[in-house]
Amino acid sequence: MKLIYKYVIAIFSLLTVLTACSKKDDVQPASANKATLSLQFDNIVGDRNLQLNTGTYKNASGEQFSVQLLQYFISNIKVKTKDGQEFTVPQDESYFLVKESDGASQFCKVKVPEGDYQTLTFTLGVDSLRNTMDITKRTGVLDPTGGMDDGMYWGWNSGYIFFKMEGTSEQAPIDPTGVRKFRFHIGGFGGYSAPTFNNIKTVTVDLSAAGIARVRAGRESNVHFLVDVMKMFNGKTNISIAANPQVMFSNYSVNVANNFSNMFYHDHTEN
Amino acid sequence: MSKRIFYLILLAFSLFIYACKKETNIQEAVSTFLGFQKPSNFPEPVYKLENNKLTEAGFLLGRALFYEPRLSRDNTISCGSCHIQTSGFTQHGHDVSHGIDDRLGSRNSPPIMNLAWNKTFMWDGGVFDLDLQPISPITNPVEMDEKVENVLLKLKQMPKYVTLFNRAFGTDEITNARMMKALSQFMVMCVSANSKYDQVMRKENGQTFTTDEQAGYTIFKEKCSNCHSEPLFTDGAFRNNGLAIGPNNDQGRAMATLNPRDDYKFKVPSLRNLSYTAPYMHDGRFLTLSGVLAHYAEEVQATPNLDPLLQQNGKLGISLTADDKLKLLTFLKTLDDKDFVTRKDLAEQ
Numbered sequence: 001m002k003l004i005y006k007y008v009i010a011i012f013s014l015l016t017v018l019t020a021c022s023k024k025d026d027v028q029p030a031s032a033n034k035a036t037l038s039l040q041f042d043n044i045v046g047d048r049n050l051q052l053n054t055g056t057y058k059n060a061s062g063e064q065f066s067v068q069l070l071q072y073f074i075s076n077i078k079v080k081t082k083d084g085q086e087f088t089v090p091q092d093e094s095y096f097l098v099k100e101s102d103g104a105s106q107f108c109k110v111k112v113p114e115g116d117y118q119t120l121t122f123t124l125g126v127d128s129l130r131n132t133m134d135i136t137k138r139t140g141v142l143d144p145t146g147g148m149d150d151g152m153y154w155g156w157n158s159g160y161i162f163f164k165m166e167g168t169s170e171q172a173p174i175d176p177t178g179v180r181k182f183r184f185h186i187g188g189f190g191g192y193s194a195p196t197f198n199n200i201k202t203v204t205v206d207l208s209a210a211g212i213a214r215v216r217a218g219r220e221s222n223v224h225f226l227v228d229v230m231k232m233f234n235g236k237t238n239i240s241i242a243a244n245p246q247v248m249f250s251n252y253s254v255n256v257a258n259n260f261s262n263m264f265y266h267d268h269t270e271n
Numbered sequence: 272m273s274k275r276i277f278y279l280i281l282l283a284f285s286l287f288i289y290a291c292k293k294e295t296n297i298q299e300a301v302s303t304f305l306g307f308q309k310p311s312n313f314p315e316p317v318y319k320l321e322n323n324k325l326t327e328a329g330f331l332l333g334r335a336l337f338y339e340p341r342l343s344r345d346n347t348i349s350c351g352s353c354h355i356q357t358s359g360f361t362q363h364g365h366d367v368s369h370g371i372d373d374r375l376g377s378r379n380s381p382p383i384m385n386l387a388w389n390k391t392f393m394w395d396g397g398v399f400d401l402d403l404q405p406i407s408p409i410t411n412p413v414e415m416d417e418k419v420e421n422v423l424l425k426l427k428q429m430p431k432y433v434t435l436f437n438r439a440f441g442t443d444e445i446t447n448a449r450m451m452k453a454l455s456q457f458m459v460m461c462v463s464a465n466s467k468y469d470q471v472m473r474k475e476n477g478q479t480f481t482t483d484e485q486a487g488y489t490i491f492k493e494k495c496s497n498c499h500s501e502p503l504f505t506d507g508a509f510r511n512n513g514l515a516i517g518p519n520n521d522q523g524r525a526m527a528t529l530n531p532r533d534d535y536k537f538k539v540p541s542l543r544n545l546s547y548t549a550p551y552m553h554d555g556r557f558l559t560l561s562g563v564l565a566h567y568a569e570e571v572q573a574t575p576n577l578d579p580l581l582q583q584n585g586k587l588g589i590s591l592t593a594d595d596k597l598k599l600l601t602f603l604k605t606l607d608d609k610d611f612v613t614r615k616d617l618a619e620q
Binding site: 132134135136138139143144145151153155156157158191192193194195196197249250251 | 319322390391393396397399400402406409411418420448451452526527528533
């Protein structure tokens with residue numbers, strides 16, 4: 001009889017422990033209320049607004065050029081509050097292709113918990129993990145269906161193109177199609193079966209000077225970046241169109257990528 | 272009399288039952304899709320089958336896509352154009368592949384064979400996932416010169432594909448990922464493992480090597496198997512086998528890695544089905560196997576990154592007597608898989 005009593009107590013206490021465990025898992029995080037944070041990428045060239053095809057600009061090598069196509073990946077967005085609380089946007093919702101030809105694409109909208117954010121981090125490009133994932137995980141802007149002209153994917157050497165800019169310049173040599181065109185297709189995630197260069201750039205911006213992002217439900221906080229593509233040409237290495245009219249999968253692309261990681265300037269925030 | 276009628280009826284009835292039984296057996300044999308089967312003398316496959324469950328419907332869709340010329344810009348070139356089954360899924364008689372608008376590629380089309388065991392694809396290994404491989408020929412201007420999104424648009428307009436995609440994946444949706452997975456299902460099913468060599472190794476059908484084949488096998492194991500390792504007859508590595516540098520200065524593996532130590536290295540090809548896959552090498556420069564053996568015996572060049580195995584004891588190449596070569600050729604014939612190049616289930620329907 002006593003023994004049975006002991007067993008009952010033992011089972012009862014075990015059950016108590018188990019329910020306690022499951023209860024603990026059910027507790028909701030305090031910051032469940034999510035609201036929209038918008039990142040606006042407003043492309044400019046030096047002191048001027050970027051105008052596709054019609055605008056002409058001059059780089060530090062003294063070369064005049066105009067831009068016909070500009071697009072780049074923004075991914076892996078992270079925010080941090082003043083006291084260091086960090087939130088990483090779930091990866092599946094954190095890939096954007098910004099195109100100069102498509103105004104709506106210049107606003108990358110993510111859901112983050114309500115809060116005041118002082119630091120913003122994002123990747124220019126596509127992380128190496130996603131570059132090697134199963135094709136079923138490559139949806140939306142990551143779907144490698146684009147052709148040779150406007151696609152952001154290298155089929156012959158598996159990997160995403162992170163940044164693509166094409167245009168014309170009198171200083172560019174005549175290409176096989178008969179035009180004076182320059183083409184910068186910059187990618188390279190470090191290699192899968194053999195190590196190669198890595199042009200993935202992580203950009204961290206302190207928003208405190210030009211306005212922190214106050215994310216609230218029912219409102220849309222918009223962090224407005226000016227993206228100066230002139231900085232792709234002018235930087236640690238001045239990129240000359242005449243000397244390097246085509247920069248694609250080559251070691252030289254590292255110089256271009258080192259320059260373009262400095263393109264982003266936080267102008268203001270609309271809360 | 273009545274007894275006789277009884278026996279007759281009994282006989283007719285048993286014939287009837289027998290006939291029925293036979294019919295069901297035949298039906299079963301037709302509708303049984305065995306899926307991917309690892310040959311017992313092969314290692315575990317590299318391809319992640321768990322991410323692409325092979326089904327009969329998926330395989331049939333993949334086969335239809337493989338032979339679908341709509342994958343190309345002007346609907347003239349299919350995968351099967353440059354990967355012809357009767358030529359061991361290569362393009363027989365073409366040194367380099369012959370694509371759209373009579374444009375020529377710069378490399379010899381490799382076989383669609385035992386790809387489930389490939390770690391990398393293409394001669395330079397630039398592609399690392401079979402599911403991503405078809406994007407390259409579809410978008411290459413000298414092969415199919417098409418956009419994958421256009422291919423999807425064309426397929427969506429065909430009721431045949433709506434049905435095939437539905438059967439394979441459960442809904443009518445035609446997406447890039449589904450197309451690539453289906454193509455992979457067909458391609459991993461292209462397993463060549465039924466050559467005389469395989470049957471000897473598996474001790475099937477009482478097959479044994481002849482004296483010359485056995486002698487060739489011994490020479491092979493001593494002089495070739497370091498790179499062309501059994502049972503796939505390739506180690507999947509990238510090596511410079513000492514070919515004179517071609518007029519287009521194809522740097523091979525280095526194009527994908529940009530590493531000067533990979534200059535002029537190409538993926539070691541398998542030696543299976545060589546009788547069907549001439550010409551040989553990445554640029555199809557050798558028309559016959561005798562030409563290939565002559566290269567290894569007498570013509571190896573000391574170009575950058577020449578494989579150390581081809582420059583031992585201060586000598587270039589592999590020492591082979593005329594008799595060695597004959598025996599090697601005899602052995603290599605045992606790697607021909609007639610079944611693989613004639614199987615109906617892999618053919619265009």
